[in-house]
Structure formats: C-alpha cells, structure tokens
Amino acid sequence: METNNNLFKEAYNLKIKHRGPKVYFRGLIEISNVCAKNCLYCGIRKGNPCVDRYVLPDNQVMESARFAIDAGYGSIALQGGERQDSEWVERIARLIREIKGLGGTSQPLGITLSLGEQSSEVFRYWKQAGADRYLLRIEASDEQLYSKIHPSGTKNHSYSTRLQALYDLKSAGYLLGTGVMIGLPYQTRANLDNDLKFFKELEVDMVGMGPYIPHELTPLGKLVAQWKQNMESTEFRGDFWNLSDKQLLNLSLEMVARLRCLMPHINIAATTALQVLDPLGREKAIMAGANVIMPNITVTEAKRNYNLYEGKPGLQDDAQATKDFLLKNLESVGAVVGWNERGDWR
Ligand code: 5AD
Ligand code: SF4
Numbered sequence: 406m407e408t409n410n411n412l413f414k415e416a417y418n419l420k421i422k423h424r425g426p427k428v429y430f431r432g433l434i435e436i437s438n439v440c441a442k443n444c445l446y447c448g449i450r451k452g453n454p455c456v457d458r459y460v461l462p463d464n465q466v467m468e469s470a471r472f473a474i475d476a477g478y479g480s481i482a483l484q485g486g487e488r489q490d491s492e493w494v495e496r497i498a499r500l501i502r503e504i505k506g507l508g509g510t511s512q513p514l515g516i517t518l519s520l521g522e523q524s525s526e527v528f529r530y531w532k533q534a535g536a537d538r539y540l541l542r543i544e545a546s547d548e549q550l551y552s553k554i555h556p557s558g559t560k561n562h563s564y565s566t567r568l569q570a571l572y573d574l575k576s577a578g579y580l581l582g583t584g585v586m587i588g589l590p591y592q593t594r595a596n597l598d599n600d601l602k603f604f605k606e607l608e609v610d611m612v613g614m615g616p617y618i619p620h621e622l623t624p625l626g627k628l629v630a631q632w633k634q635n636m637e638s639t640e641f642r643g644d645f646w647n648l649s650d651k652q653l654l655n656l657s658l659e660m661v662a663r664l665r666c667l668m669p670h671i672n673i674a675a676t677t678a679l680q681v682l683d684p685l686g687r688e689k690a691i692m693a694g695a696n697v698i699m700p701n702i703t704v705t706e707a708k709r710n711y712n713l714y715e716g717k718p719g720l721q722d723d724a725q726a727t728k729d730f731l732l733k734n735l736e737s738v739g740a741v742v743g744w745n746e747r748g749d750w751r
Pocket of ligand 2: 521
C-alpha cells in the first residue's frame with residue numbers, strides 16, 4: 406500500500422508537469438448494442454439472447470451531440486457493437502459530418518470512434534468524413550491470453566486481425582487509443598507488465614483500461630463463478646481471478662500510474678468500470694495520473710441496454726444528472742475541467 410501511494414503521487418506529479426491539472430471530457434454516446442461478435446467476457450455479445458437490442462435513431466445521436474456542445478464537453482465518443490455492413494458504414498460517415506457541422510462552438514466537437522474492427526478502407530473513409538480519434542482496445546496484448554477470452558477459430562476474433570486493425574488505424578492518421586482489461590481470468594502479473602510495454606511500443610496517443618467485471622450471462626462470467634465454487638483446484642487460473650474489489654481497484658490504479666510514468670504525455674482515461682468497484686474510482690484514477698473522463702450522454706431509455714458488465718453505474722441518470730454528479734466528485738479531489746477543449750496531446 407505504502408509503495409503504491411508513492412507511485413500514485415509520482416504519477417500525479419508527472420501528469421501535472423507534462424500535461425497540467427486539467428481533466429478532459431469526451432461525452433460518450435452508446436449508439437447501438439447490436440454486435441456481430443461473441444467476446445467471451447462481454448454482456449452484449451451476440452450470443453446473449455437476454456439483451457434488448459437497439460440502434461439509436463439519428464435524432465437521438467444528434468440530441469446527445471448537442472448536449473455535449475451545450476455542456477462544454479469539447480469532444481464526443483461514438484461507441485457501439487461491431488458491424489461492418491455498408492448501411493452502417495455510410496450512416497456513421499453521415500453522422501460524423503453532421504456532428505462536425507453543428508454550430509454553437511468555437512471549434513467543431515472532437516470525435517472519437519469506438520466501433521470495433523473495420524477494413525482499412527472504412528477506417529480511412531470515416532477519417533475523411535471528419536473523425537479525429539479511434540479507440541480499439543487490444544483487450545489483452547498477450548496472444549495466448551487473447552485467445553482464451555475470445556471464441557476460437559473465427560477470423561473476426563483473431564489476435565492478428567486485431568493487431569492489423571491497430572496498424573491500419575495508425576496509418577489512416579487517427580489519434581490512436583487502445584487498452585486492456587485488468588484482472589481477467591488466466592491473466593498474470595507478467596501479462597500486465599507486457600501490456601504496458603505494448604502501449605509504449607505501439608506509441609499510442611490514448612489508453613483506456615479498466616478492471617474486468619464478470620457478467621453472469623457470459624461464458625467467462627460463468628467460469629469465474631464456477632471457480633469460486635471450487636476454490637481448491639490446482640488448475641492454472643492466473644494471478645487475479647479472486648481479488649476483492651479493493652484489491653482489483655488498487656491493481657487498476659497501479660496500472661494507470663505506471664503507464665503515466667512510462668508515457669507522461671499521453672491521454673489516459675479514468676474508465677467507467679472503475680466506478681463499479683468504488684463510487685470514487687474514477688476520481689482516484691485522476692489522482693493516480695489519468696486525465697480523461699467519458700461521461701455517458703446517451704439518452705436514458707437506450708443506455709439501460711448497454712450492459713457490458715454487472716453493476717454498470719448511472720444507468721438511470723440522464724446526461725445532466727451524470728454531469729452534476731461527476732463535477733461534484735471531481736471538485737472534491739481538486740481537479741480542473743478543460744471546458745470546451747479537445748485536450749489532444751499532439
Ligand atoms: N468487464 C470490463 N470491461 C468489459 N468490456 C466488455 N466486457 C467487459 C467486462 N465484462 C470492455 C471491453 C471493450 C469495452 C467496450 O468494454 O474492453 O473494449
Ligand atoms: Fe461486441 Fe465489443 Fe462486446 Fe466484443 S466487447 S462482444 S466486439 S461489444
């Protein structure tokens with residue numbers, strides 16, 4: 406504990422030195438929970454029949470974007486399940502152009518996309534339409550671990566396809582973000598060390614990483630539940646499968662702080678999943694070196710169904726309530742908000 410507090414302080418000081426005290430907001434719009442994939446950890450995987458699927462209509466996306474402008478957020482992030490059909494590709498391009506054309510700001514909203522793997526042509530097409538950044542987590546940078554948390558034998562769940570997508574995004578000229586889950590079944594300390602090296606080698610501009618939170622209607626969630634029924638097994642389960650919330654929070658904060666020390670200039674998100682472990686989880690991440698928060702601005706009726714993991718916070722709150730709550734908490738840790746700023750590091 407002692408050493409971590411020192412680490413957190415060092416990371417915080419490095420952030421202040423290289424980036425200043427500001428926290429930047431990206432208003433998160435969960436545009437659709439329809440997904441063609443079946444990641445073994447994810448609550449909205451295609452194979453979960455208990456999800457009410459939705460696709461936000463244009464007017465609701467634009468309403469949220471307008472909210473972001475009025476709230477002074479400076480940027481939005483469009484996040485959704487993975488779809489590659491041409492209707493979807495065209496629709497996203499059109500929405501990007503419309504959002505960029507919204508008035509009432511000194512500069513157009515920054516746009517981050519988080520829409521999964523696409524061909525290099527589609528990445529370029531959306532970039533030309535006006536997108537600025539792309540977030541595609543590697544989820545686990547170790548190929549073996551990656552294959553344990555994804556279905557085997559399908560091209561769209563292959564590690565090499567995902568890696569290629571990251572390279573394609575880079576050459577398409579996006580500010581590139583990636584990330585991992587922390588505390589996965591089978592994951593080891595060495596895996597986490599290598600995740601940090603991976604971010605550095607890829608020279609990413611942003612990282613969003615957060616704790617793995619089991620979801621009971623997923624294969625991995627069921628596996629972890631079984632493991633907890635049978636504590637005595639000698640089977641290899643990794644270093645973290647049975648951490649308490651407090652330990653997992655601490656491990657996640659440690660990763661944030663170590664990353665800040667390794668890459669002092671980049672944008673590091675204080676992710677929503679931290680808030681599942683501790684109501685002040687994101688604020689603690691800010692104190693450990695993170696400088697970006699993604700407040701949910703999805704219309705309230707839809708966001709109930711964007712349930713990646715159990716206990717996802719704020720499902721009932723509207724965008725304004727989410728903002729008020731966050732500001733109060735950020736104030737309590739002395740953070741300064743970069744209103745109306747993009748906050749890109751380059
Ligand atoms: N716990 C934590 N994060 C999850 N994600 C998906 N399922 C879970 C889970 N059970 C994360 C993935 C994905 C992002 C959109 O949500 O890392 O990239
Ligand atoms: Fe789909 Fe993303 Fe969930 Fe995988 S993690 S099932 S790609 S929404």
